[in-house]
Every structure is written in C-alpha cells, then in structure tokens.
Amino acid sequence: LLEFRGVSKHYRLGEAQVRALDGVDLHVELGEYVSIMGPSGSGKSTLMHLLGCLDTPTEGNYRLDGVDIETLSGDALAEVRSTKIGFVFQSFNLLPRLTACSNVELPLAYQGVPRTERRARALTALERVSLAKRAFHRPNELSGGERQRVAIARALVVEPAIVLADEPTGNLDSRVGDDILELFDRLHATGVTIVVVTHSEEVARRAQRIIRLRDGRVERVEVVRPR
Amino acid sequence: LLEFRGVSKHYRLGEAQVRALDGVDLHVELGEYVSIMGPSGSGKSTLMHLLGCLDTPTEGNYRLDGVDIETLSGDALAEVRSTKIGFVFQSFNLLPRLTACSNVELPLAYQGVPRTERRARALTALERVSLAKRAFHRPNELSGGERQRVAIARALVVEPAIVLADEPTGNLDSRVGDDILELFDRLHATGVTIVVVTHSEEVARRAQRIIRLRDGRVERVEVVRPR
Numbered sequence A, B: 001l002l003e004f005r006g007v008s009k010h011y012r013l014g015e016a017q018v019r020a021l022d023g024v025d026l027h028v029e030l031g032e033y034v035s036i037m038g039p040s041g042s043g044k045s046t047l048m049h050l051l052g053c054l055d056t057p058t059e060g061n062y063r064l065d066g067v068d069i070e071t072l073s074g075d076a077l078a079e080v081r082s083t084k085i086g087f088v089f090q091s092f093n094l095l096p097r098l099t100a101c102s103n104v105e106l107p108l109a110y111q112g113v114p115r116t117e118r119r120a121r122a123l124t125a126l127e128r129v130s131l132a133k134r135a136f137h138r139p140n141e142l143s144g145g146e147r148q149r150v151a152i153a154r155a156l157v158v159e160p161a162i163v164l165a166d167e168p169t170g171n172l173d174s175r176v177g178d179d180i181l182e183l184f185d186r187l188h189a190t191g192v193t194i195v196v197v198t199h200s201e202e203v204a205r206r207a208q209r210i211i212r213l214r215d216g217r218v219e220r221v222e223v224v225r226p227r
C-alpha cells in the first residue's frame, strides 16, 4: 500500500546539507499497524510528512496505493490528503482562532459536508477522545493533552483509510493514552492502516511491526505479532 | 520557599466557569526536587504558570521566598522571573524567527550580558542538551525533541535558583530523556530547586516527592525519598 524506494530528504542550511532521511526503503501493507521509533532527530516526523503527502522526497520514489506520488498534481495530492489520510501532527497544528469543534469540522468542511452533519460528526469525534466538555474552547483555552486530543479527533473525523499519528500520546497521562490506543486498535480491527511514531516501547508494541530509524536510515525492523 | 495557600484559578467561558485550580495548598522547600502528576486537564500547567509568576491566582495566596507575589509590581515580577526562575514550557514557546542559539541567548540579553559572553553561554547550554550541531537552525528547521531541548537550554542558561519544567521529556527518546534527567539531578545536587510536571511514573520517581493533582486539587502527596 505505502512503499518507499531509496527515499531521501535533504535540507540545505547555508553551506551545510542536513540529511533528514537518507536512502530509506520501507513498505506498509494495506490494513497493517506499524510503529516507528528512533532517537530525537532521526527522521521520524520527516518520514511521516512524506508518507502523508505533505512534502516530497529529494530523491527516491513513493508509491501510495499503486500510484507514484511524484506524478500527481497539487490538486490530486490535496484530494488524497483530505480523503484517504488522517494526520496527527507532533505539534498539533490547530487553528488558534477556531474552537476545538470547528477545528475538528474543518476537514469535513473541505469535503463539502453540510453544516449540521459536520457539527454532529465533530462532536462525536471529540466524545471518542473524552473531550466533549471542551468542544467550544479555543486551543489557548485547552491543556496540552487536550490540544493533542483535538488533533487526534480532527484526523479521525473523515474516517480515513490511513491514520498517520506522530507521537499521539506524548502529552497524555497513561489512562487517557490507553483510551487513544484502544481507539486505534478498534480502527485497525475495521481495516484501517495505522502508522504511529512513538518514543515509548510500550506504545510501539501495540503494533504488528516496529521500524527503527537512526540518523535518517532504517536501522532494523522488528515483527511484534504476525499478520 | 514556594508556598500556595488556598490557591484557585478560574476561567470564565461565556456562561460557564472552568476551575482549572480549586483551593490548592502546597509547599516546595528550598533545594527540593518535586514532581507533579495528574490526568490531562487536571491543572498541572496552570499550577506551573502560577509558580513561575507568569499568571496570578483568582483566589488565595502565593508566597515565594518570603514575599507575597500579589504585592509585587509588574517590573518586580519580571525581575523575579528572569533572574530566579527557569521555565520550560510544555509547548516550548520559542521565537520562530530566531535561531536556537539566539533563542537561548534571549534571557541573558534581557539581563544585559555582553554579546560574546551570551553566545558562549548559550552554546554551552546547547551542548549540555546535545544540540550544539543544531545551534543555528530555526525552530521550524528542528525536530520536536530538538525544540524541546532548546526550551530546556534556554531555561537553564541563566543558572536559575528554581527550575520549573512542564513535561520536559515528552518528545524525547529514552536515551536523550535520561541525559536531561541526569542534568536535573546534577543541578539539584548543587542546590537548585526543581519542579517537574510529567506523565511518566519513572520520570516522577527521580524526585523526592510526587504531588498528584486531580480536577484542579491536590489528590495526594507521596514521599519518594527522604531529604
């Protein structure tokens, strides 16, 4: 389903070149649950942004669902992002002037979903992350873990085929974090493909495979449970 | 050293009142290492902002080093914040147009430290969090865990008497996270007062006492190790 072949991402900073990703081969099957681990700065978020079509590789090839991503137009890429992929950002990326509910409604608004239905689906999504009582707070009126959960609700509200979650439990206590992971388990059971970046071994082991990065490369892959 | 008596923090949102903190009594001794735990939304960051003189209570009294905080002028409060307290924010609060190094230099610039000395101290602080090689990147050219470490370096560069760190290892892998905690241990050994908010029991147990919040109140206090 998701396939990287020789994918690199380089940044130029003045004279220096930063190799955030350096020749990565990996694949994620349809319906698989994979976690990604590695030291801070090893390229995990960069990899997730490429998987989510939010950025393009400097070198190499990314094939998503049989389509080479480089061949897609800007519009087609936006279409893939908004209908197939739910992305939970490491730093949440909520719109500061919108309430939690409006932030969660946004992807549905892009899809032209009517207002009453959007509102209902957004409130349901917030309820699933135990945030219904904060639906009309703005991001600066929310705690760190509450913002993180709004970001999760927003990613899930379009019912995407692929969920890409960049450290989704980093700001959550263990009870609320477990609720989120159980939610991911239930989604996975319905056939959703899930990729989670995490710094916690315990969280990583909820997946079927763990891909470990180091210095922009795949260091090794572990099978946690067979398919 | 740090004493709350009956401290509350309420927010008004339209008709509703949110009690982020609700009648909190607590104390932290000079030179003590305390951690704060509790569910997402239980009031930890609110408590830290009050401890750090970044905000004022709605009710109750905060005495810092024998001084009632309500009696201090805006200037005097700013003085306390910039000289006595190093604050690591849960969402980092870096200035986006400054490099990591300039972000770390900022508190020293406020204190009138000359440019060459500021630069040297900032680079040393970045080195202590293993970030010397990213000193001239801007925040959007850094990973999540790298931004977190810039925030830590900035808090420590003024050599404060009190370090308030709101989830300082949330975005870090275990190796880098342990380095940060060992740095805090070394500071504590020199007499620095340390308060760390964390969602990890393991991180919390590095402290001498754990204060547990629930729904804006102190639920209980555990002694981890005697003074």
Ligand SMILES: Nc1ncnc2c1ncn2[C@@H]1O[C@H](COP(=O)(O)OP(=O)(O)OP(=O)(O)O)[C@@H](O)[C@H]1O
Pocket: A134, A137, A140, A141, A142, A143, A144, A145, A146, A171, A172, A173, B011, B012, B013, B018, B019, B020, B038, B039, B040, B041, B042, B043, B044, B045, B046, B047, B090
């Ligand atoms: N400006 C505000 N207006 C209204 N409510 C607020 C405001 N700021 C915070 N809150 C609410 O106060 C409560 C406590 O917030 P706080 O940030 O202290 O929680 P926390 O314990 O740090 O949580 P987390 O672990 O998720 O970071 C939250 O439920 C939040 O929604």
Ligand SMILES: Nc1ncnc2c1ncn2[C@@H]1O[C@H](COP(=O)(O)OP(=O)(O)OP(=O)(O)O)[C@@H](O)[C@H]1O
Pocket: A011, A012, A013, A018, A019, A020, A038, A039, A040, A041, A042, A043, A044, A045, A046, A047, A090, B134, B137, B140, B141, B142, B143, B144, B145, B146, B171, B172, B173
């Ligand atoms: N725009 C940029 N310009 C230069 N370097 C960059 C840029 N963006 C990221 N980097 C560098 O690329 C490396 C990989 O970044 P990335 O965000 O993928 O790391 P990460 O594995 O997600 O780390 P963390 O666990 O800390 O979130 C980092 O060392 C970072 O400094």
Ligand SMILES: [Mg+2]
Pocket: A044, A045, A046, A090, A166, B143, B144, B145
């Ligand atoms: Mg990252």
Ligand SMILES: [Mg+2]
Pocket: A143, A144, A145, B044, B045, B046, B090, B166
């Ligand atoms: Mg908080």
